[in-house]
Amino acid sequence: MRRLWLIFAQTVTVCLGILFIVSTLRPQWLGMGAAPPPGAAAPAVQSYAAAVERAAPAVVNIYTERHEDVPLIPLPGDPGLEQLLRQLPGFTQRQSSTSLGSGVIVRADGYILTNHHVIESADAIRVALHDGRQAPARLVGADPESDLAVLRVDLSDLPVIAFSPRREVRVGDVVLAIGNPFGVGQTTTMGIVSALGRNRLGINIYENFIQTDAAINPGNSGGALIDTRGELVGINTAIYSETGGSLGIGFAIPAAAAHDVLDQIIQHGSVQRGWLGLEPQDVTPDLARAFHLRKATGVIVARVLPRGPAAAAGIQVGDIVRTLDGEPVRDSVDLLNRLAPLARGTPVRLGLLRGGRDIEVEVRIGARPSAPRPPRR
Template identity: 45%
Template sequence: MRPLRRRNRAIFMMQTNTMTRHVSKLLLVSVVAVLALLAVLISPLFSAGQAGAQGVSFFGNDTDKQVPQTHAQVELSYAPLVKKVSPAVVNVYTKKVVRQNVSPFANDPIFREFFGAPQERVQNSLGSGVIVSDDGVIVTNNHVVADADELLVVLSDRREYEAELILADERTDLAVLRIDTEGDPLPTVQYGDTRDTEVGDIVLAIGNPFGVGQTVTSGIISATARTDVGVSDYAFFLQTDAAVNPGNSGGALVNTKGELVGINSAIFSRSGGSNGIGFAIPAEMVKRVVDAAVNEGRIVRPWLGLKAQSVTYDIAKSQGMNRPVGVMVTEVFDDGPADEAGLKRGDLITEIDGREVFDENGLKFLAATRSPGEVSQLKVLHGGRYETVGVTLAPPPGATKAELELLEGRHPFSGAEVAELSPRLAEEMGRDPFVTGVLVTRILRGAYAWRVVRPGDLIVSVNNAPIKTLEQLDEALDTDASRWAIELDRNGRRIAGTVTL
């Protein structure tokens, strides 16, 4: 039995060796086939790689886009850019003295003796700013410095300076400060051309979020010309996904050239932290406000003298347009810039100075980046034909400061302070410049007028006499009547009634 077992083992080993030889041949053939296939696949890529070194990319015919060719290109960094720009980004500290009543009766002069005077406490806040001029001019957000009693600017090298507020513009949420360095040089950031900024451009946000110290975040431009944010009256924001948090307000948004493209102003957040939706005021508006602050000490915004509505798809189709773009003129102010340029109701404005517009806010913003007296070129669809119309921009008519009148006597408005609303005053107050009349600006404490009107009301008529001017109001009140029919405009809502004295 044992020899049989040896023979069977020998046969098994011989069969195994035969199978091994067959498998080896099969593996050899397979390896050769795989190598041949790889050679076929790699050959075009190798050729393309050589061509890429000569200016041809892997991405079609776009010669501007190439994969990194050297180890140094793989290790590209924003560090040189940050070193160049970050010294011009500062911290802005504000102090505000707040009076706080410790008792609900503290305002009463009798109870005040028992409960004491209101207590004072110091409220501190922190924001960021950008040095835009080597003589100490700094731009930040208006909401950073609003109502501050003291302003302190701390540079990136920890030098500290008291700051002077030159201009605060609530309408654009920008403020301009100045510090005196006694001749010490200051780093600055140059303005970029916002018109060249496109969606997808890489940007860096530099500021002091949450007070942790200067911080740099990176992202891209997510959108341009955001006008429905509701942060300021002249809303035309750059949107970025670079992380922007509380404390970044007033900081710099820069491009890869180290140029200032915007001032970080607001974020969209439900939690208070960054959700990747930040908004920056474009550099062209920043430059306009800074120039006005330094040269004139105040800003006078030009206007077009028209009202407009966005073009819908139906309007565009009726005008023979292939897509909705531009705004339709709904009202033209008599003898205003648009009226003098020949614009009419129903005209379609598609561009201003070569830039498309999609709503009235965008049109207002682009016009406001210019100075009064300059000419803006409007592309207008009029009578089925496109025309280029030059409009000489001018400030709204009227005084910047209202002539205030305190109403006294036996009538429903006794104790109310009123002003005649001109287009320029309305524009400064953020109201519709096409609405004129007599505006209630203030009411004395305890005055009878509190029973009838509120600050911000427009007096439309008195005893059926329309009121447009202070003179007309004085004439209407110059009577000894016991019953008064009054009509008011309160936040766009008409209120009418009769007051018996």
């Protein structure tokens, strides 16, 4: 009998232990935590509101107006005859067109960064701030080759975006695009950095884009691409789209490049880039075989401009540029990007392949001539 009581007591003890363990672990088994005690704060939800609150006041809407003389009847294809007809009274009618974009206030004294294509050919530019103020803006300078422009407004107490031009951006970083898509008003979209160093897109002469899947649409151009701290990492510039809407492939000019253009335009009124005075052509696999090269790298000199730095150094058509100051040259984009930041008069050493023989020449960098602008009508 005593043994039965002992077995019964042990069984009860084991059951009570099991019940205690089950009551302790059951919330985890069910995939939910225990109910918070009364008055306790709810769990924090991930949000980028602080980053947007920090950056959004410095992102502006830009409205432009353009006046042009539009022919009342179709014009012939002859440019000379077209110019003559335009001078006849009553042949054209004055019309106005408007467009919109975005910009970023980068200095407290009124300087704004935007895209060149946002304000190109504009007769009037107006800026609307996040706080409701509006003001006319004047064009300080533009750089069509990078598609950047600098405006200035005469307003006080301006919000300025946090600017870390040398901050490293990585593929996979969360980014937010702020702008004025389709003119609906300031809008923020989210994505990640999809790729870095995108070029050969045919958008600009100098291309080194950040690619992102944050939704960018018409009207976003010139707006801010920020990180989760609210700091500027790029100027939204273009999208890849077959419909005109966002397909998740957008491009932004890196903050470092935009900062350099901003400084040069403020200091000099234009951007000065290093230049050799030659026309480079990429070495394709077929050309590499023709020239008996082991790798399809470097650039072939397709043309040498008279009185340019390359001509003065004795560089010839058909030379293959293989190194710049001892470092290999991958292709024409690599060569242009490495020459661009060099000041006029800077000596560089080019390693060339000429007639199957390696030679080295010293060239003094010249200033790249400004690209001619099409005439305004």
